[in-house]
Amino acid sequence: MELDFLGAAGEVGRSSVLLSTDQNIMFDCGLKIHNKSDPHLYPTPSPLPVDAVVVSHPHLDHVGYLPSVFEHGNPQVIATPPTKEIGELLLLDSAKIIIEEYGTLPYKRSSHKKAMESFRVQGYHQKTMLGDSALTLFDAGHIPGSAQVLVEYEGKKVLYSGDFKLSETRMHKAAEIVPDVDVLITESTYANRDHPNRQDLEVQLAQRAKEVISNGGHLLLPAFAVGRTQELISILKSQDPELPIWVDGMGVEASRIVAGYPSYIKDARHFRQSMESVNIVREPRDRSRVLKEPSVIVSTAGMLQGGPAMGYLLSLSEQSEIIFTGYCVEGTNGYNLLQNGYVEVDGEQVRPSIPIRYLDFSAHASRSELFEYVEKVNPGKVFCIHGDSANCTQFAEELKVEGFDAYAPKLAERITI
Ligand SMILES: [Zn+2]
Ligand SMILES: [Zn+2]
Incomplete structure (x- = not known):
């Protein structure tokens, strides 16, 4: 199996990771459009044709660039029912923002339409087979319908955390724990600090x-x-x-x-x-x-x-x-x-x-929650993404001290797992 880190490597924004089993499964396809002076708006293109895209949740840094995948193929898009419905709403909005800010869309309108039509909903704990790869979604506790994605292939388990929160909030229960995976790809947004009570x-x-x-x-x-x-x-x-x-x-x-x-x-x-x-x-x-x-x-x-x-x-x-x-x-x-x-x-x-x-009402795991999560998930290998460069690197270094095989990948890096 291989992982291609196409975005959110040492940064927050343009989340996209490609997992190649017997299928090429993309976790998220987001944008980074909030800062005009930052030229890195989109993930690097997938080196392989994509069979399926799993959208962890409908924030624009995870779903905003989804239509681009339909420029070169016709993958199915898997998401929870709220992610599908809210995702469709936000994709329309993001297209409007991109045109206002940058003049043109980075994909054809027909690709936007195809993306909207290709969603297939899947609830938490239901299992879908993509070829010989089994895909299951688990509650991530971040926003309504947000999911962690588990792919099981040839006896190996790969877990993509998406954005998650490990403590309860007014709207959500804590993220579920999927223990003992072989590979974990985790967000690292607040690896450097805890949130107030x-x-x-x-x-x-x-x-x-x-x-x-x-x-x-x-x-x-x-x-x-x-x-x-x-x-x-x-x-x-x-x-x-x-x-x-x-x-x-x-x-x-x-x-x-x-x-x-x-x-x-x-x-x-x-x-x-x-x-x-x-x-x-x-x-x-x-x-x-x-x-x-x-x-x-x-x-x-x-x-x-x-x-x-x-x-x-x-x-x-x-x-x-x-x-x-x-x-x-x-x-x-x-x-x-x-x-x-x-x-x-x-x-x-x-x-x-x-x-x-x-007032720091973060929907992301705090520093202590990130460490608690990794300990409970107990991965054989952990990749730290979705945090600024210093946070991802520091988080991986600290996890190594705790005995984990941890690494903060670079943009466009391909790693065999
Ligand atoms: Zn989010
Ligand atoms: Zn995010």
């Missing part, structure tokens, strides 16, 4: 919301459409069911889809009730209503790259506040606002005068 963060968030609202302002929460939007709604409504919340942007549609898959969320009843009690922005003119009364606004984009959140930021009163709850890639408006206090509007730097905060 989640219960404390939930309380802090609700306190900020109440305080800002009682001062007559708006609390703006820029959020990823999938995962974070639903989690923030759930958290706020658990902490205080009376909080006035508006939801805007693509998170509205993503939440509707998520609510349709109750078996993929921890407390579906609570989530449904929470969704019923928030206000939804259905058309642009609703936005002037949002700004009339104090409230919490949960809106895309999480890194303030596009989406209605940016419009709100520029219209908020002095009593308002903005809190980021997720990762902001360098070069994005979110990053610039957090680090340097400005956003870019039509090429000009604008410095909002409201307080800017960050």
Whole structure:
């Protein structure tokens, strides 16, 4: 068997790994489009024709470049039901963003259409045979429908973690453990640090919301459409069911889809009730209503790259506040606002005068969870990807000290396993 590391080797973004058994199985095919100054947008092309692509979850760094595979073939695409439905929504959106930012699509429109038509859904724990290779998905605890992928071939087990979280959150149970694999390919995003206690963060968030609202302002929460939007709604409504919340942007549609898959969320009843009690922005003119009364606004984009959140930021009163709850890639408006206090509007730097905060509600495993995961999975060999270069290398070095055969592969490296 062979592994080709086509992306996310020493970086976060453009995830793609090819596993060759009797079949060529691609794990993810993502993009890195959030930072315009970074020219490395896409994974390196697959050296072999692809028989199947497994999409671990529908974040753009894992699914955004999927149509490109259909330029040279007609693979089947395997994903959980929520990943398929949300993936289709996000692929349409990513095509729009790429055209806006870069002028043209890096694949034909017909490839986009073929990708949409080639999804085959597979639930957790169901086994599919691809030739003589058996493929099973396991809950990754990252976002609704996120999966770890296990391939078994000629008595060997290869596990691809995708993005995962090993502790419970408001929306999800912890990632499942698939023990004693021969090869593990794991994410390494936060190999260098632990996250703060989640219960404390939930309380802090609700306190900020109440305080800002009682001062007559708006609390703006820029959020990823999938995962974070639903989690923030759930958290706020658990902490205080009376909080006035508006939801805007693509998170509205993503939440509707998520609510349709109750078996993929921890407390579906609570989530449904929470969704019923928030206000939804259905058309642009609703936005002037949002700004009339104090409230919490949960809106895309999480890194303030596009989406209605940016419009709100520029219209908020002095009593308002903005809190980021997720990762902001360098070069994005979110990053610039957090680090340097400005956003870019039509090429000009604008410095909002409201307080800017960050609460670390990560959907990724923390440093201790990453080590615990590797220990429990107990792999014969482990490859560390999906983290910046220093994190991947350092994680592999530390795992070696713990007695594991660990390595941080380089981009486009082919390794026989
Ligand atoms: Zn993700
Ligand atoms: Zn990712």
